[in-house]
Amino acid sequence: MTLAQHRTLVIEADTQINAEVSLADFTTYRVGGPAQWLVTPTSTEQLQSSVAWATREGLPITVLGAGSNLLISDEGLPGLVIVTRHLRDQHFDETSGRITVAAGKPIPRLCWQLAKQGWAGFEWAVGVPGTVGGVVVMNAGAHGGSVSDSLVEALVLHPDGHLQTLGREELGYGYRSSCLQGTQLVVLQAVFQLTPGRSPAEVHARTESHLNHRLETQPYELPSCGSVFRNPLPQTSGALIEQSGLKGFQIGGAQVAEKHANFIVNRGGATATDIYHLIGHVQQTVKSLWGIQLRPEVKILGKFDPQF
């Protein structure tokens, strides 16, 4: 039997790899075609075996955290897609104030846990629906805070199987960017420096106030990827798009959100192509009115019609 004829493979460390799995269930946009192969490892060993298998087979690797910053094409993705959502180990060191967290840990859950224990420093992140791996790669930020403020180091796996610890300086952090983007490196875990020993009630109150502010100002009730475009500082993409009269503009099931113009939401039944075309339309409109080229913050993966 050739590789292409398998529906499911079981490789080392009892790791199950499935063929042709829809990625719509793995992105917050709820769109995206199938992965050629998909694995959701439940241990570091399984993740390592998966990467070794893909390297042996000459397949490209794509890592998905919560899929909250991704637009995946309706055609899907070739190669192996690794979903980290089951990798959630964590260790809190009260003496140093450092936490070591595995790549798949959901950020909102981590923030509430930190609040409960009176650890300050991550309150800003509660509205970011990503995972530890995703925020480390994206240098996610909000409310004046960002990952690079507290990240100490990240443990990464190379496609050839070797592990490397990269310190903050080596990660090349900038506004929503790191040198991990566009590489085949897999973040396994990260260490953050936080401040333990604070009043849990105070940390909880700050966390809650950040979340409430988000719920009031952003369309959390509909599928989206958060902010679609980077801000062309000192201007904001949201203001430029709103001033271009695009709020509510719709292509297929994709709409520029009424609540926040830098969000494109899936109103139901949107395809990745609808969203992609709407991104192009917003870019063209803003460019023609203001002479500013908006650059996507969302990672666009797979094949799309190049004319848009």
Ligand SMILES: Cc1cc2nc3c(=O)[nH]c(=O)nc-3n(C[C@H](O)[C@H](O)[C@H](O)COP(=O)(O)OP(=O)(O)OC[C@H]3O[C@@H](n4cnc5c(N)ncnc54)[C@H](O)[C@@H]3O)c2cc1C
């Ligand atoms: C409602 C909403 C609100 C949002 N608000 C914010 C906000 O305030 N601030 C902000 O910065 N972002 C925000 N986002 C965007 C998103 O949550 C962040 O970009 C987040 O960092 C993505 O994490 P993720 O785990 O979902 O990554 P994914 O979307 O799954 O992946 C993002 C990128 O990281 C890579 N990646 C993910 N995990 C790994 C890993 N373990 N190893 C190697 N590469 C990996 C992927 O290949 C991809 O290139 C928002 C999104 C939504 C839907």
